[in-house]
Amino acid sequence: xxxxxxxxxxxxxxxxxxxxxxxxxINQAVESARAAAPDADVREYxxxxxxxxxxxxxxxxxLFGGRRVLVLRAGQDARKDLVTALLAYAKNPDPDVLLIxxxxxxxxxxAFADGLKSAGATVVPAMKLKGHRDRVAFVRDEFRRAGGRxxxxxxxxxxAAVGNDLRELSAACSQLIADTDGxxxxxxxxxxxxxxxxxxxxxxxxxxxxxxxxxxxxxxRWALHVGVDPVPIADALADGVRTVARxxxxxxxxxxxxxxxxxxxxxxxxxxxxxxxxxxxxxxxDAMQAAAECNAAVKGxxxxxxxxxxxxxxxxxxxxRSGGAR
Amino acid sequence: xxxxxxxxGQDEAVETLQTSAAAAARIxxxxxxxxxAMTHAWIFTGPPxxxxxxxxxxxxxxxxxxxxxxxxxxxxxxxTLTGTxxxxxxxxxxxxxxxVGEMRALVLRAGSAPSGGRWQIVIIEDADRLTEAAGNALLKAVExxxxxxxxxxxxxxxxxxxxxxxxxxxxxxxxxxxxxxxxVATVLVRRDGVAPDVAAWAAAAAQGHVGRxxxxxxxxxxxxxxxxxxxxxxxxxxxxxxxxxxSAFIEAAEAEAADANTESDATERADxxxxxxxxxxxxxxxxxxxxxxxxxxxxxxxxxxxxxxxQRDALDRALVDLAGFYRDVLTKGVGxxxxxxxxxxxxxxxxxxxxxxPEATLRRLEAVLACRTAIDANVKPRIxxxxxxxxxxxx
Numbered sequence: 175x176x177x178x179x180x181x182x183x184x185x186x187x188x189x190x191x192x193x194x195x196x197x198x199x200i201n202q203a204v205e206s207a208r209a210a211a212p213d214a215d216v217r218e219y220x221x222x223x224x225x226x227x228x229x230x231x232x233x234x235x236x237l238f239g240g241r242r243v244l245v246l247r248a249g250q251d252a253r254k255d256l257v258t259a260l261l262a263y264a265k266n267p268d269p270d271v272l273l274i275x276x277x278x279x280x281x282x283x284x285a286f287a288d289g290l291k292s293a294g295a296t297v298v299p300a301m302k303l304k305g306h307r308d309r310v311a312f313v314r315d316e317f318r319r320a321g322g323r324x325x326x327x328x329x330x331x332x333x334a335a336v337g338n339d340l341r342e343l344s345a346a347c348s349q350l351i352a353d354t355d356g357x358x359x360x361x362x363x364x365x366x367x368x369x370x371x372x373x374x375x376x377x378x379x380x381x382x383x384x385x386x387x388x389x390x391x392x393x394x395r396w397a398l399h400v401g402v403d404p405v406p407i408a409d410a411l412a413d414g415v416r417t418v419a420r421x422x423x424x425x426x427x428x429x430x431x432x433x434x435x436x437x438x439x440x441x442x443x444x445x446x447x448x449x450x451x452x453x454x455x456x457x458x459x460d461a462m463q464a465a466a467e468c469n470a471a472v473k474g475x476x477x478x479x480x481x482x483x484x485x486x487x488x489x490x491x492x493x494x495r496s497g498g499a500r
Numbered sequence: 501x502x503x504x505x506x507x508x509g510q511d512e513a514v515e516t517l518q519t520s521a522a523a524a525a526r527i528x529x530x531x532x533x534x535x536x537a538m539t540h541a542w543i544f545t546g547p548p549x550x551x552x553x554x555x556x557x558x559x560x561x562x563x564x565x566x567x568x569x570x571x572x573x574x575x576x577x578x579x580t581l582t583g584t585x586x587x588x589x590x591x592x593x594x595x596x597x598x599x600v601g602e603m604r605a606l607v608l609r610a611g612s613a614p615s616g617g618r619w620q621i622v623i624i625e626d627a628d629r630l631t632e633a634a635g636n637a638l639l640k641a642v643e644x645x646x647x648x649x650x651x652x653x654x655x656x657x658x659x660x661x662x663x664x665x666x667x668x669x670x671x672x673x674x675x676x677x678x679x680x681x682x683x684v685a686t687v688l689v690r691r692d693g694v695a696p697d698v699a700a701w702a703a704a705a706a707q708g709h710v711g712r713x714x715x716x717x718x719x720x721x722x723x724x725x726x727x728x729x730x731x732x733x734x735x736x737x738x739x740x741x742x743x744x745x746x747s748a749f750i751e752a753a754e755a756e757a758a759d760a761n762t763e764s765d766a767t768e769r770a771d772x773x774x775x776x777x778x779x780x781x782x783x784x785x786x787x788x789x790x791x792x793x794x795x796x797x798x799x800x801x802x803x804x805x806x807x808x809x810x811q812r813d814a815l816d817r818a819l820v821d822l823a824g825f826y827r828d829v830l831t832k833g834v835g836x837x838x839x840x841x842x843x844x845x846x847x848x849x850x851x852x853x854x855x856x857x858p859e860a861t862l863r864r865l866e867a868v869l870a871c872r873t874a875i876d877a878n879v880k881p882r883i884x885x886x887x888x889x890x891x892x893x894x895x
Contacts (some may be wrong), residue, residue, distance in 0.1 A: 412883045416743065419890075423740025455739050459890040466887035469879045 184267040186274045186463040187249075187290045190300030194340040196276050199298045204243055207272050211241035219244070221275075222251030226259040233263050233271055242271045249275040250283030257286045264293035279423040303340070309333055312340065316347035322356035335367035373397045375410030378487065383414045387491045394483055404472040404479040410463035411486055414449075419458045421446035457493040464489035503561040503570035504578055507551050508681035508710055516674060517559045518569065521724060528618055539672045541642045541651040543627070545658055546676030549709025552654035553625045555676060560588050560621045560652060563837045576618065581690035587614040591624045595805030598624070600633035607641040610649050620649040627653035628662040635664045642670045652757065678708035688717055707824055707841055712817070728752060730825055730845050731820045732834025733852065734890065742889040748891070750882050753818060765803045772799055813883055819872050825849060826865040833858045862893035867891035 188199045208215050217232065224246070232244050246252070252260070266272065277287045280300060303309050310329045317324035324332075324347075327456075335344050350358055350366060373396045381390035397407055423444050424432050425468060428441040436443065468486030476482040504514045523537035542559070544552040561580035562570030564587065571577055579585040589609060591598065606622060614620040624630070630638065642651055651671070655662045658673055684703035687710065688694040692715045694702070705726065706713035715722045728748075735745050773779070776795060777788035824841035825848075831838050832853035840846055853861070871888035875881050 409880065409883075412880070412886075416886060419739050420743050423738055423743070456894065458739055459894045461882075462887045462890050466879060466883050467873060469883050470874050470877045473878045475877055 184269060184272060185264055185290060185293065185295035186272065186298065187287060187295040188274065188298045188300055189277045189279045189287060190302070191278045191280070192300050192302040192340065194344070195300035199300055200247075200274055200276060201247060203272070203274050203298075204245065207241065207243045214241040214243055214257065216243040217245065221246045221249045221256065222253075224252070224256055226253075226255040229256060229259055229263075233273070241266035242348060243274065244271060245274045247276045249277040249286055250280065252283060252286055257283075257289070258401060261286070261289040261293065261314070262450070264290055267293075278488050299365075306333075309338060309343075313343055314349060316344050317351065317358055320348040320351035322351035322354070322358055324350075324358035326362050327360040328358045331363040332358075332367065335345055335363060358375060373400065374402060375407035376414070378407055378483075379410040379414030380445075380449070382411065382487045382490045383418055384492070385452065385491045386496045387488060390487045390491065391484060394480075394487055397485075398480050404483055407483055408465070408472045408486070411483075411490065412462070412469060415458065415461045415490065417442060417446045418450050418453060419462065422450040422458070423455075423458045440456075453494055457496065460496075461490045464493065503558040503565070503572045503581065505572070506687065506691065507555050509683035510551065510555065510676050511673050511833075513555060513676055517555070517562065518865060521562035521565070521570055523557065524563050524619065528568075532853055540645040540649060542653065543658060543663065543668060543671040543673045544652065544654045545656065545673060547678045547708065547893060548656065549706065549711055549713075550678055551710055552676060553623070553712075555588075555674065556623045556625070556652040556654055559651075560585075560623060563621060563650065564588065564616065565620045567843055576616070579623075585616070586613040587616050587619060588621045588623065588826040591622070593626050593629045594809070595802060596629065596809050597805075598626075598630045598634050600631060600637050603630065603634040603637040607637055610641055610645050610651070611734075613646070614648050615806060616861075618648075620646070621652065622649070623652045623654075625654050627667075628655040630663075639664070639667050639670075640698065642667055679710065681708065684708065684710055684713050688713060694718065701843055704839065704841060704843055705821075707820065709855040710794055724819070725752060725756065726821055729821045730842060732822060732889075733825060734848065736889065736893040738893070739890065742893045743886060746882065746889045749818065749885050750815075753811050753814040753881070756814040757807055760810050761803070761807050765807075768803070769796070769799060772796065792894075811881070812875060815885070816872060819868055819875075823865060823868040823872075826861055826868060829853045829856065830858060830861045830865060856895060864892050864895055 186203050188196045188203075190196055204216055208216070219228075229244075229246075232242070246260075260275075263273070273288060275286075275295075277283065279287070305311055310326060310333065313329035313332055314324055314326070317328075332343065332346060332350075336342050341471055346367070350362065353366065354362055373393050375397065377393045378390050378397055394407065398404070417438065420436055421432065421438075425434055429440040429447065432438075432443050433440045438446075464486050468482055470476075471482035471486075472479045504517065507514055520538050523534060525549075526532075526534070526880070527538060542556075544555050546552050557580065558570065561572075561577045562568070564576035564580045564585055566569055566574040566576050572581075576585065580588050582584065583590060589606060591602070591606060601879050610620060610622045612620065624638075653663065653667070658668050659708075660668075681700070681703040684706065685696070685699040688699035688703065689696050692714055694714075698717050699713075702713045702717035705716055716726065729752075732745050732749065736742050772795065773789070773792070776792035777785060778792070780788065809877075825845065828840045828842055828846065828849040829852045830836075831840065833856070840849065842849070856864075867888045871884050874884040874887075
């Protein structure tokens with residue numbers, strides 16, 4: 175990212191489809207340019223609706239001098255003549271002008287982005303965060319950015335409580351730092367945030383399959399509370415029992431070997447192998463029956479679908495403990 | 501040959517229908533003496549395959565018959581049985597239910613006078629698939645029928661789950677029973693020219709379902725599917741095997757449903773597209789097909805409903821076969837002197853009867869029946885079948 179102390183580059187390419195990160199990178203660059211020259215002239219355009227002639231006027235030397243900042247959003251939508259004009263300018267940039275281009279990073283308008291890169295533009299990546307680890311790292315970064323510190327457990331707790339939206343996560347991070355002494359732990363997060371934002375049927379099923387009744391019931395209540403439909407929860411429960419039963423009966427072996435015979439991804443098999451400890455065949459039969467009954471109950475067989483799910487969750491966990499009723 | 505000849509083993513019902521057809525003929529002739537034998541609304545009930553729709557069609561033919569007896573030769577009988585009579589309207593639901601829109605249109609048509617001068621007849625096969633709203637629309641017509649309109653409904657039973665009490669109370673019920681295996685075998689030999697020993701085996705295996713007996717006797721694929729189903733109990737050696745068997749079971753049903761529908765789906769779509777102007781050239785041709793997306797989507801929806809039903813029907817047939825096997829085991833186990841359903845796998849049933857207690861067999865039988873109920877209640881077929889297979893394995 176752009177630091178205030180270093181002189182701002184003449185060309186900045188913010189590449190990525192995560193709107194929040196891209197917006198922040200652009201704002202930061204503009205801020206630092208303003209800090210360097212308070213009377214800087216900042217103009218923003220949507221690349222799709224900008225003609226080549228207008229940009230030529232913006233980029234040509236001014237009579238009065240002074241620093242200028244040109245922000246071009248949605249650079250992938252730029253028309254051909256605009257791209258030509260900008261790339262021609264990029265080869266020989268004006269040191270008084272800061273040109274910031276936002277680009278979604280996809281295949282659309284790729285030539286423009288590549289042209290800017292080869293012209294020596296500073297690239298700021300702003301791709302969407304894919305995995306859970308990326309999000310944890312993002313949250314810890316946010317703590318640091320806001321002038322505090324937070325461990326991994328705190329980041330996990332915040333992710334569970336707030337959800338995956340980066341805007342909300344960032345706001346939550348700065349709020350937490352502002353409210354506390356700057357050291358964030360899981361306990362701090364749980365003092366300010368209660369509840370869970372992202373909980374699916376699989377969360378419920380995973381907890382039920384390892385016999386964690388309180389955890390499963392809690393996840394179930396949250397899932398129903400945040401509006402997850404009971405039917406996918408019931409399906410996830412049946413899927414959990416099925417996966418464990420099939421993996422357990424396939425015997426020992428590496429997850430990668432079993433993946434092709436069982437037709438499941440290896441990570442799912444590994445998880446099921448962990449969950450399969452403590453299960454017996456009879457218990458699996460009972461659990462599958464509970465799951466099937468629950469499936470009928472949530473599809474109109476029962477008056478209270480939440481209760482049907484709770485019963486199924488406890489029945490699955492009980493089947494694991496007892497190893498079968500008979 | 502009389503139109504009632506294909507109604508196997510239902511002597512009492514045939515007698516009632518013949519008396520009514522004669523009374524109906526007298527009404528048309530203008531003689532209202534003893535016209536109470538004829539009525540405007542009928543319900544044919546009986547187990548699947550007992551010939552509910554055959555009875556309804558035969559009765560319709562008898563009503564349209566020029567002689568009033570259902571001779572089977574005259575123009576009225578012939579056109580009714582082939583489904584081309586102008587005054588006989590047949591509702592055969594292909595999807596999961598009969599909607600209110602369809603029923604309203606039908607009731608409107610049913611109100612018109614018969615063009616042939618005899619009776620305006622509406623036959624609703626699978627009236628148990630009427631939605632509540634559709635049932636109410638029909639009820640209005642059944643309550644105040646035009647003088648020459650006759651409604652013939654077919655349902656498995658008169659239980660309120662199948663047909664609403666308000667409709668049932670305005671209809672005369674003709675109960676059909678499960679035809680005896682030898683009656684079914686006789687009709688297979690006489691009508692379809694099946695060899696007597698094959699006919700006897702198929703009639704027993706089909707458990708009184710005439711159509712299924714014919715299918716088993718004449719279709720090699722149906723026989724192969726039945727054999728695959730009957731091999732299931734032997735394959736259940738553990739939890740993993742139960743899940744594999746469930747997968748195979750579901751996939752077989754899906755394949756059977758796809759076989760039945762894929763071709764007709766494509767033809768229907770092509771026909772509709774052509775009717776809406778697809779593939780045309782010249783001015784306006786592109787515009788015509790642009791507005792047709794809604795109708796194509798509608799067709800897809802109907803086809804999907806039909807596919808779901810075909811899949812469920814296929815599963816149900818397989819489950820009935822499976823239930824027949826466990827019934828055989830149970831009857832062998834308790835030494836009941838009744839004829840077995842699946843003669844060809846009798847040794848397996850006897851071996852199983854030695855191994856399992858009657859209680860365990862009964863639990864297995866109940867699991868199969870519970871699976872049928874569950875699928876009917878819209879449980880995901882895979883989940884219902886898996887739960888069943890696990891119980892079948894454990895007992």
